[in-house]
Amino acid sequence: MKVHKIADSIVCIYANIESTDLFEGIWPIPQGVSLNCYLVQGKKTALIDLIRDWSEAPRQLEEAMASAGTGFDNVDYLILNHLEPDHTGWLREFRRINPRAEIISTAKGINLVKTFYKENQGLRAVKDGEKLDLGGLELVFWETPNIHWPETMMTWEPQSGTLFSCDAFGSFGTLGDRVFDDEFSPEEHAFYEAESLRYYASIVSSFSAFVERGISKISPLGVACVAPSHGIVWRKHPETIIDRYRTYAGYSKGSAEKEITVIWGSMYGNTWLGVEAVIRGIQAEGVPCHIHRIPDEDVSYSLADAFKSSALVLAMPTYEYAMFPPMAYVLDIFRRKHIFGKTVFRIGSWGWAGGAKKEYEAAIEALQWESVPPMEWAGAPTEQELAVLEERGRELARVVKT
């Protein structure tokens, strides 16, 4: 197995997860995800972050460690930057193999070791800025709460300038047998960029203020390599992923791309006819338009595009005097993930009576959206209504362009 060396004493070891299981039990990962860990070897050996027993991850990690010339039983320190079980689920098995390794985390992290895994021995809580001497090199721990859980820290190795950032700067998508940013083609980078946005919007977006604080905290370090726990290791252009995360965090505060995301559901095609007209108008103005049908497509895809777009078109039929239920779910997720500050055009068809309006307005109350006047129609849209919808699509696109 290939050895992915970051520096003489630092190796990336990882498991490629290819599974139909949902990430966090919610988010689909059709192109998988990687669980990255890192070996740092001075006179003592540290293993940074762990895995869960998922898609043969323990076997993959064991083989990677063997290729690096070591094994789990040689680890002196297990450093847990973050306790979410994708990075710690295999802790009890690790402990069985290696009962002597000291487990290091923040005080909150150590509490979670006790509550999640009932481990009480060989634990050490470290404080912000505390150092660990490995003999020949040292690690420094920086608390970065809420990226992604309150106990999270990052680990810093100053000699090589490597930042072990855990969830921060991560992405969905397996790595195959390459890990470094300079090993991927532009097309592959485009894939990881899309998956880093979907990952951020799904997992991290609620904590954007903490991401900004975390970036401010690590910026003075002079990071030469960003080594996250999911996705690409950035040794050539670490600033690319740091800047990308800075941009994503800005989306939570209202900055956005001049793009429109159309999210639509239709029972028998009448709402879709209206959506087509609006899209014609948007495209005539040359504004990029992302189109997502619900519930056919998972909400994480519309969430990612909505997160970065200036404006949204939400199209749904009235269903039993209320919103089309898949749209109600989308709006609930948007509220939870802080999809704030959008300009929104709501449209839809109703059958025997309307009724989506009241429920919709209650659902978006907390989202601070600028609503343009909605448009609803009975049954199939008339030619006149379609012309109005197209023009309203143009108007929305012009608002986005200004």
Ligand code: FEO
């Ligand atoms: Fe990759 Fe929040 O765990």
